[in-house]
Amino acid sequence: MLLVMLMTNSRAIMGNRVNGRAINVLGWITTAAIFAASVGLVVSWFV
Amino acid sequence: MRIVGLGLITGAADDDPSAIGTYASAGAQLGPSFLWTAPVTFPMMVAVVYLSSKLGLVTGEGLFAVIRRRYSRWFLLTVLGGVLIGNIIEAGADIGGMAASLNILVPLPIGVIVVITGLVILAFQVWGSYTLLRNVFRVLALALLAYIGSAVLAHPDARATLQGSFIPTIHFNKDFLAMIVAVIGTSLSAYLYTWQSNEEVEEKIAAGKRRLWQRRGTSGSQLKQSMWDIIFGMFFSNTVMYFIILSTAATLFVAGKTNINTAAEAAQALRPLAGKAAGLLFALGVIGVGFLAVPVMTTGAAYDLCQSVGWKHGLYRRPAEAKKFYIAIAVFTAIAIGINFFAINPMKALVLAASYRAFRHRP
Numbered sequence: 258m259l260l261v262m263l264m265t266n267s268r269a270i271m272g273n274r275v276n277g278r279a280i281n282v283l284g285w286i287t288t289a290a291i292f293a294a295s296v297g298l299v300v301s302w303f304v
Numbered sequence: 305m306r307i308v309g310l311g312l313i314t315g316a317a318d319d320d321p322s323a324i325g326t327y328a329s330a331g332a333q334l335g336p337s338f339l340w341t342a343p344v345t346f347p348m349m350v351a352v353v354y355l356s357s358k359l360g361l362v363t364g365e366g367l368f369a370v371i372r373r374r375y376s377r378w379f380l381l382t383v384l385g386g387v388l389i390g391n392i393i394e395a396g397a398d399i400g401g402m403a404a405s406l407n408i409l410v411p412l413p414i415g416v417i418v419v420i421t422g423l424v425i426l427a428f429q430v431w432g433s434y435t436l437l438r439n440v441f442r443v444l445a446l447a448l449l450a451y452i453g454s455a456v457l458a459h460p461d462a463r464a465t466l467q468g469s470f471i472p473t474i475h476f477n478k479d480f481l482a483m484i485v486a487v488i489g490t491s492l493s494a495y496l497y498t499w500q501s502n503e504e505v506e507e508k509i510a511a512g513k514r515r516l517w518q519r520r521g522t523s524g525s526q527l528k529q530s531m532w533d534i535i536f537g538m539f540f541s542n543t544v545m546y547f548i549i550l551s552t553a554a555t556l557f558v559a560g561k562t563n564i565n566t567a568a569e570a571a572q573a574l575r576p577l578a579g580k581a582a583g584l585l586f587a588l589g590v591i592g593v594g595f596l597a598v599p600v601m602t603t604g605a606a607y608d609l610c611q612s613v614g615w616k617h618g619l620y621r622r623p624a625e626a627k628k629f630y631i632a633i634a635v636f637t638a639i640a641i642g643i644n645f646f647a648i649n650p651m652k653a654l655v656l657a658a659s660y661r662a663f664r665h666r667p
Contacts, residue, residue: 258352260383261497264370265355274362274522276355284355287348287492294488301482 258288309442310503310530311537313596314353314496316445318541319548320597321401321567321590322394323490324451327545328570328586330483331552333562336460336468337475339553341484342546344472345491349538356497357530360504364519367501368611384612388605391495392636395601396643399425402594403644404568405587415645421594422641429599429633434506434619437599447592448544450585454574455547457582460554468553469546491545495604502607504530509620551582602640606632 262284265276276284319327330338356367363370371380403417410417432440474480508519552570555577556562564570567590575583603619610617610629617629 258492258497260371261352261355261359261367264374265359267374270359270370270374271362272521274358274527280351280354283347283351287351290348290488291492294485297481297485298489301478301485 258284258291262288309445309533309537310357310438310500310507311353311534312445312540313438313441313537313600314500314503314534315349315537315539315541316441316448316544316593317499317597317600318349318491318493318496319448319544319593320394320601321398321405321594323493323545324548324567324590324593325401325565325570326486326490327548328552328567329564330487331549332556332564332570332573334480334483334553335557336464336550336553337473338483339465339468339546339549340470340472341487342542342549343469345488345545346538346542348492349496349541350535352492353496353500353538354531354534356500357504357534358522358527360501361508361522361526361530362520364505364508364513364516364521365501366505366607366611367498368608372612372614380612384608387494387498387608388636391601391605391608392639393643394493394495395598395605395636395640398594398598398601399640400644401567402591402598404566405571405590405594408568408571408583408587418641418644422637425595425598425602426634426637428595429603429619429637430623430630432619435510437619438503438506441596444592444596445540447589448540450589450592451544451547451551454578454582454585454589455551455554457585458551458554458574458578460550461558465550465554491542495601498608499600499604500534502604506618506620509618551578551586554578555582598637598640602636603633605636606630 262281264270265284266281268275330341359367359370368380368384371383399418399422402421403414406417406421407414428437428440474484505519513519551574552564556564556570556573559577561573561577564573567586571583571586571590573583574586606629607617609615609632610626615628616626618626621629623630
């Protein structure tokens with residue numbers, strides 16, 4: 258997801274179609290949720 | 305003019321047999337207080353799939369073709385390796401889940417059902433054209449409506465349902481948190497991203513834009529259309545997720561049968577509690593959507609591989625025109641079938657796939 262966010266914000270790839278603010282905020286929240294879930298999973302291996 | 309329903313296919317693929325198992329197990333274990341996760345993950349799903357769609361529309365290429373152009377080779381191969389392993393394990397777990405559900409209806413040895421199911425799916429991918437597959441997929445997606453039926457048959461308690469849907473509760477115990485992790489990993493699975501970008505490209509080709517320079521670029525109105533299509537598809541997907549949780553929450557959880565691990569187990573356990581019809585609907589949903597979800601994973605893996613190494617690919621090409629692409633599909637499907645026979649039992653593969661899914665988001 259991080260990769261998708263970086264790519265859709267890259268002017269070199271998207272030209273003038275880089276993300277607007279609303280979708281970026283939502284996208285980063287989603288990235289954070291996925292990241293938190295991954296961390297949670299790793300932690301659950303040790304608990 | 306864009307064809308409606310691409311979002312519906314991606315959304316349905318997200319409710320694959322192993323996801324149905326996860327949601328059913330969440331409902332059985334934690335009850336209606338877990339329902340709010342469906343509306344909360346909905347906007348996140350829209351973000352993930354819309355961005356993938358946009359990437360496909362703007363560049364005219366699939367996700368991995370873009371990664372190949374922009375990032376280093378070792379990075380490309382690392383991401384590719386993760387996605388291939390994840391897709392294949394999950395396809396294998398899904399074939400196992402379909403076979404377990406079919407086994408409720410057809411009294412054949414489970415191994416025989418696994419092989420037959422796998423071969424039917426393989427034939428479908430190889431000989432079906434992109435437009436045929438897309439049209440069949442749109443019908444198969446409707447199999448998921450079975451879960452709305454099975455939830456209604458479960459006669460949920462109205463008050464607990466409403467409370468669980470609108471008041472997010474988090475219990476800080478191990479079971480609850482582990483289930484949230486599993487549900488996020490399941491609903492935001494990585495195969496969605498690549499699939500949507502590939503679908504957009506196939507649609508452009510089906511509309512006659514066979515060369516890359518013709519496919520580059522998109523219009524504001526097309527992006528808007530795709531946004532609405534995806535909102536519709538993800539809404540469908542999460543509505544189904546909601547009703548799966550509800551149907552086991554209202555029955556198995558209430559009856560104290562909280563230890564459910566797969567969709568087939570849920571279907572069996574629902575029979576005495578909610579009636580034969582509810583159990584049957586549960587099993588039919590798994591089978592129907594499995595025929596959609598497995599190709600999304602195995603063909604999806606073939607797209608990713610071919611885009612990464614630069615082989616000819618695409619469902620719009622006939623097998624003779626893109627041999628390596630179709631061989632990749634066949635090999636991936638065969639491995640997915642094989643996983644069910646070697647060492648790993650379907651249940652373990654399911655857990656493995658779910659853990660893996662959550663983990664491979666990291667790159």
